Amino acid sequence: MPQRERSLAGVVRAAEEVLRKNRVAHVFVGAISVIVFGEPRTTRDVDVLARIPEEKAGRLVRDFRRRGFFASEFDLSAAIREHAHCSIEDRRGPLRIDLAPAADSTAERALRTSVGVRWKGITIPVSAPEHTVVMKLKFGSSQDLEDAAGILAGQWDQLDFAGMRAFAENQRVETSLERLIRRVKAARTVSVAAAPSAGTRSSAGRRRKRGRRRTIRGR
Template identity: 25%
Template sequence: MDTAIDLQVYTVRQIEDLELPYAIGGSMAASAYGTPRFTRDVDIVVDLPLEKVSAFMARFPHADFYIDEVAIRQAVRERSQFNIIHHESGVKVDIYIPAEAIQQNQIKRARRLVSESGEANYSPPEELIIMKLDYYQYGQPQRHLEDIVSLLYGLRGNVDFEMIEREVAARGLQEPWSAAKLRWKEVVDAKLAAAERERPAG
């Protein structure tokens, strides 16, 4: 288990075996819709109930993984997050217990996609964009901006802009959203200009 993809595949297999509702988010989801890029972290929203915590933990043996039962139970009760780290590779998966509506919708509206990591449930692009805009304010803004642009470009702009605009207004995210749209336009214009230059004359 050397890469984030390996850890994602393993973790999804355990989640699906336990029949837990889930959706992959973060950069792995952005890559599935847009342009793949390197990441060492996996983000998954999982509706994990307290009664399945022990069964979930049993899927990640301590010999191979850092996993903390106290932290998991606290995250489930508080609707927050916990992480699992693969000892040998240092790759990490962040598990988010759905709290607010947008996280719940990531699961409810999840899309079943086939990517280089196999078939799995992914957060819908609209919720993914909104979450990325939220994270933009708290660190690594360029990474989140690139993920949003990759999403928009990969999907050829086929997202529910009305829904995104509504959430952006409600959350006060107009500044990063404007920056993302501007950067997306620049990327599209650059691609069109490159294609025009490569077109045979005559």
């Protein structure tokens, strides 16, 4: 009997199990961070940054293979040496894990500031929302900008704006960040203005209840 196609959460779970088992420091970035902190979206890639000693490449590959993934020790070792990403394909579906070594200060920052998040029944380290917003602005595609806006809107009250602005300046996207903040803030203002306040709803509710009681008594 053919195995059921693995879900996105199943691929994330497998990556987390393999990397944690082998004590490899790692963080989920990209679309997974957007899904966790922003808005639902589709993706075929599970992007992971990791500190991978080359001597662990063989064990990682064997553990991925045991879980039904196509993985190459040669490719992973080469990716570690060349600071490139290595694709690990799921044999049970169209998804893949893009595993990349933490090769620069930005990747190291993603690891250092990662946030442990409970998602789909598993706890995973995810790139902090502030970090993800700035990197999305740096990449700059239309999808990246919408992802950044979704995270800002979804996490507004919990964000470290000072830290995010400092990182944006470091990545030279401070102007783009301020523009996006103004856009999301304006949308929030319109949304709040359009929604009735709790007091108004409560008062209206009381009037409706009183009206119903009067109608009943009138009968």
